[in-house]
Amino acid sequence: MSAFLIELKNADLTLGAGSAAVHVLKNMSLSIEAGHSVGILGPSGSGKSTLLMVLAGLERLDRGEVTIDGTALGPLSEDALAAFRGENIGIVFQSFHLIANMTALENAAIPLELAGRRDAFDVARAALTSVGLGERLEHYPGQLSGGEQQRVAIARALAPRPALLIADEPTGNLDGETGRQIADLLFAAQKESGTTLVLVTHDPALAARCDRQVHVRSGEIADDGLKGSDDGHPVQGGRAAE
Ligand code: ADP
Ligand code: MG
Numbered sequence: 559m560s561a562f563l564i565e566l567k568n569a570d571l572t573l574g575a576g577s578a579a580v581h582v583l584k585n586m587s588l589s590i591e592a593g594h595s596v597g598i599l600g601p602s603g604s605g606k607s608t609l610l611m612v613l614a615g616l617e618r619l620d621r622g623e624v625t626i627d628g629t630a631l632g633p634l635s636e637d638a639l640a641a642f643r644g645e646n647i648g649i650v651f652q653s654f655h656l657i658a659n660m661t662a663l664e665n666a667a668i669p670l671e672l673a674g675r676r677d678a679f680d681v682a683r684a685a686l687t688s689v690g691l692g693e694r695l696e697h698y699p700g701q702l703s704g705g706e707q708q709r710v711a712i713a714r715a716l717a718p719r720p721a722l723l724i725a726d727e728p729t730g731n732l733d734g735e736t737g738r739q740i741a742d743l744l745f746a747a748q749k750e751s752g753t754t755l756v757l758v759t760h761d762p763a764l765a766a767r768c769d770r771q772v773h774v775r776s777g778e779i780a781d782d783g784l785k786g787s788d789d790g791h792p793v794q795g796g797r798a799a800e
Pocket of ligand 2: 606607608726
């Protein structure tokens with residue numbers, strides 16, 4: 559079994575058809591060790607969100623392979639992929655993606671209910687309490703601040719205890735201080751449960767908090783700031799010797 563939780567090999571993907579076709583991922587390879595945090599940076603339109611969708615099994619490759627925790631996603635049927643995602647991958651979006659007519663508790667319980675967990679509401683309640691929303695369980699998204707809505711989304715993503723947490727500009731819609739609190743929460747949860755965290759951000763300060771920064775440009779890895787010692791373990795705060 560590989561030490562890598564994520565192995566992306568020669569990933570190639572074109573989206574859209576005809577004159578609207580865009581070659582979004584160009585022979586991209588990326589391996590990420592279990593338990594690490596990686597910040598993905600790059601200009602708008604460079605393929606960052608698409609890369610995350612591929613890692614989450616929400617977008618299929620034209621060529622190449624994505625393997626998560628030893629499972630190659632390509633050969634999986636849609637149903638198998640959905641089940642795998644539910645068990646192994648939590649996703650947080652910039653715009654929260656909560657269901658408006660469901661309470662915070664109901665929102666956080668959705669993935670657990672889909673997985674047939676009888677304790678869905680107990681686990682969701684505990685997850686919401688751990689992100690500081692124990693007093694907001696019965697609130698609807700429209701009754702919550704942006705930061706609180708993102709906390710619900712994080713609780714929903716983390717409640718099934720996924721091995722991989724993917725976040726696409728999780729602080730992009732929040733003010734600076736709220737964004738920092740949300741980042742604190744993501745990193746605390748990651749450290750506590752050993753989750754692998756891959757996040758896209760435009761904020762260099764947020765990316766700098768990750769073990770590693772990967773720069774994407776025009777569908778390619780432009781710079782991979784892999785910090786590592788000889789034994790392959792990460793060293794905080796320094797680039798590997800070249
Ligand atoms: P980023 O997140 O880095 O801003 P995206 O991954 O969202 O970039 O998009 C990368 C490129 O792919 C952009 O040029 C975008 O317009 C294009 N693109 C994304 N989705 C589609 C699609 N469904 N059809 C055609 N082009 C797309
Ligand atoms: Mg994007």
